Amino acid sequence: MLILCVLVTGVSAFTTPPTEFTKSASNCRFRGRDFKSEFRLEGEPVVLKCPLVPHSDASTSPHTPLLTWSKLDSSQLIPGDEPRMWMEDDVLWVVPAVPQDSGTYLCTLRNASHCEQMSVELKVFEDTEATLPLVSYLQILAVSATGWLVCPDLREFIPSKSDGKIQWYKGSILLDKGNQKFLSAGDPTRLLIANTSMEDAGYYRCVVTFTHKGKEYNVTRSIELRVKRTTTESIPVIISPLETIPASLGSRLIVPCKVFLGTGTPSNTIVWWMANSTFISTAYPRGRVTEGLHQ
Incomplete structure (x- = not known):
């Protein structure tokens, strides 16, 4: 039995806390840096969301947790004396932002028995063509x-x-x-x-x-x-032979196989015959049955 075969070939958010964090709040669990950094334009409003709020377990405490913000290069809590910054729920507002606001911000969520922190990166750029990709x-x-x-x-x-x-x-x-x-x-x-x-x-x-x-x-x-551009990879379809082929003993037999490869012929498509699950060259080493050229 001859069988025709077709083959188509074809930075972690949970990092070790910086030393500045561990010094400022050694009793807090640092949960890592938020995966999303905020890239914003100078002179525009910016909001920083504390990533701990929707994921924190502190909300299950009988006491309301206290949320505070601070900047890595400053020991003062935000907003402090800065009129451009204020807190509203879990969001830190900066209106308007300036390049000096760029840096790492730390939000801390604590109550009497629980404390955890995460950091958020903010980068403020000038509105220029060079910073557009950023x-x-x-x-x-x-x-x-x-x-x-x-x-x-x-x-x-x-x-x-x-x-x-x-x-x-x-x-x-x-x-x-x-x-x-x-x-x-x-x-x-x-x-x-x-x-x-x-x-x-x-x-x-x-x-x-x-x-x-x-x-x-x-x-x-x-x-x-x-x-x-959309690319569709066509699936090869054997058109013929699909039925048993009659032949006379002792006669010469040529069996053409036709395979539809789509609108083009991909270079990675291979068509070959097998005889009783064996390659033709192995099943007939003396060459009585051979495969023809691909057209």
Whole structure:
């Protein structure tokens, strides 16, 4: 029996606490650095969230835990005398941020019997073309498809998405969401791109206005859009032979095999025959049965 075969080949968040942490609060359990660093622009509002709050076991204590913030290079608690900084629930606000605010921030959650800490990294950059790759969120869409761009991390600045007003830019050009290319679908934090093309790749910005004490600030999120071509790997299909082949004793027999490989013939596709689960060259070492050339 001859059988035709086809083959297609084809930095940890929980690190050792810095010595500065252990010196300042040796009785606290250091839970490591938050996996997400905050990269923000100078002159804009910044919020730092304490990663301990949703994961801490201290909430089960009968006593309300105390949450405090401090900076690695300072022994003073935040906000202290800094009017640009204040706490609201588990969030540390910095309005507006300056490059000197960059650094490691430590949030401490404690009560009478429990204390734990985690650190959060903040880096504040000038709004220049050189820093654009550093502050951008990477998002990927497929070519010839319709997809969304999402303006991230705006929860504290837009309590209700129905009330949020966001302006979208590609580079420095304000996008008209009323045209057939860039569409608005009710949620201002999403930009719908119809029939995505390779030319749509690039840097986008979404900007929301935030008002604090009567003064307006821009909150900017930069997005790097990469458009990728979709690749489909075709599955080889044996077209023939699919049925038993009759033959006469002593006659010469040629059995062509046809395999559909898709629109192209991948170089990593191999087609071969086997006889009784053995390669032809092994089953017929004297060459009475041989395989022909691939076409």
